[in-house]
Amino acid sequence: MKPLSGLRIIEFDGLGPVTFAGMVLADLGAEVLRLSRNAAAGTAAFSEVGGEVLHRGRPAVGVNLKDPVDHARVLQLIGAADAVIEGFRPGVMERLGLGPEACATVNPRLVYGRITGWGQTGPMAQQVGHDLNYIALTGALHATGEPDRPPRPPLNLVGDYGGGAMLVVVGVLAGLLEARATGRGRVVDAAMTDGSALLMSLFHALKARGMWSDSRGANLLDGGAPFYRCFTCRDGGFVAVGALEPQFYAALITGLGLTADEAPQFDMAGWPALHTRFETLFAARDRDDWAERFAGTDACVTPVLSLTEAPAHPHNRARTTFAGTPLQPAPAPRFDGTVAVPVARPADLSLDAALMAWIAESPV
Known part of the structure; x- marks a missing residue:
């Protein structure tokens, strides 16, 4: 049995951090339903490219959130869930009648996880952006790259996945622990700007002690130190x-x-x-x-191994760090008594089938 077995989570389908957070929660054993606005949930271009990995371990359920019948059924599912995660711009879920207050009326114990770039409040809350924009505002991007060139994007690991997805997972799990004790849920506001800033805590500490400068490539951990x-190398590696x-x-x-x-x-x-x-x-x-x-x-x-080379390294092979079909990173962290093997994406479900699976066991 996995650590989150028995938990039920609704994931409102999106890109980037919500998808990754849903994958992590499913890897840990939660029963996750990915509600997709696409009636053909598995046919979107991004699903075809990344869905076998990023959508692993949980089925897609096609819904039309503007249809009154589907809307009512989604609320039924939420009534039987432990948590919701979503990543729309502030106010979108409220306009759909599925914001935290509406959901709390059918499930007071619900933990409602929200991931955005700028957060639910603040002067930039409604502004569009991507990972690169969010980490630019926190100092994280400025500290990355060579001193004589513009900062280089550190993939989308810092904002989307580190500052957004992983912190909403932490927030949701903390909220679930509290809900078990109090019977009341929480709203988790996971802003990638806040999360990325938090990830820079060490460097603020060093700067406060005069041990870090704003000059890229002049510090201990940014390439400034030759060690x-x-x-x-000679062969270009x-x-x-x-x-x-x-x-x-x-x-x-x-x-x-x-x-x-x-x-x-x-x-x-x-x-x-x-x-x-x-x-x-x-x-x-x-x-x-x-x-x-x-x-x-x-x-x-x-x-320094490439994406092609990394799975073949003896250490990674010994730990089965990469597994599955297609070959992909295995779930992490590891727990005793469980096998860290990716669970393939299940077949898509109809909304009726999802209701039968959840509501029959947990009547609202």
Whole structure:
């Protein structure tokens, strides 16, 4: 049995963070119904591209939220649910008659998770945007990339998935714990701006102590340190070097054939020259040669693997980090007594079938 077995969650279909949050909750064992505005729920272009992975573990239920009959049936499902997650612009669900207040009338214990870019309130709440815009407003984007170039998008991991999806999952689970004790649900306002800012807590702490500057590429963890960055190898591959602690740095320079006198770690004035020295050394051998040379040491040197290469790495294979068809990241985190294998996307359900499955067991 998985940790969230027995929980019932309604996911109002969307892109990005809501989809990812629904996947994580389903991976953890929750029974999730993905309500799709598309009558042919599995035929949308994005579903065809990402649905086998991002929509795994839960069926789609085609609904027309503007149809009074479908609307009433959706409220019935909500009455039997533990939580709802949605990612529409503020006010959309209220206009559909499915906002938190309307849902609370049929289910006072309901936890209502809302993911937006800017949040439910504030002067930008109704403004459109994407992950890149949200993290731009928090300082996270400014801190990313090379010093002499514009900031580089860090995929959509920081805003959509880290600051949005994962924090709404935390918020919903916290709300569910409270609802069990009090009998009253909560509304979870997961703004990607808030979440992305929270993820930057360490760097605000360092800045407050004078240990971090606003200059990109001049700090300990942003590529400014020659012992915490990536290097190009002879074959065009890359290695990641993360030798922060002195004992790890000692293993690094030993592997590079250097001494502590030649390469003092925290002489920041000498970092530019040390960058150049390391670049020359790493460029003299192929990526996998370096990986083999540092294997089993404490130098914190690893090959930078592509999406194609990563599933074949022995460590990932041993842990079944990637599994399923198509090959995809397995559920995480792991729990004892459960197998971390992706559950394929079930066949789509009709609204009537979803009602029969839920309401027959939990009459409203």
